[in-house]
Amino acid sequence: MSVGRRMSPWVGHSDRELPGGLWAALGLAEGWDWVGDALCAQTDPEVFYPDKGESNAAAKRVCMVCPARVACLEAALARNEPFGVWGGMSEVERRQLRPVNSPARGVA
Secondary structure (H helix, E strand, O other), X not given: OOOOOOOOOOOOOOOOOOOOOHHHHOOOOOOOXXXXXXXXXXXXXXXXXXXXXXXXXXXXXXXXXXXXXXXXXXXXXXXXXXOOOEOOXXXXXXXXXXXXXXXXXXXX
């Protein structure tokens, strides 16, 4: 994994297996009930955080059959997630969904 890339906090764990209070400490407790159904928890996290210039097609294939895809994408958009593939979309694709004058899009 490259320096600066974020690991998914739930990889290898369902929301019920994580240590008590971890979700709340990460600010992920409310609205993250979809995580237990996410297929990324069963997939190598490297797939969702490809290095610059590498393909994200493998991540998108996982996302397209994931029952949590829509909720995952909504969560990424709600917090302007700047890294990785979430809900089947790359950071560039998610940025393009934001309003043109949005500070999160990088336009002031």
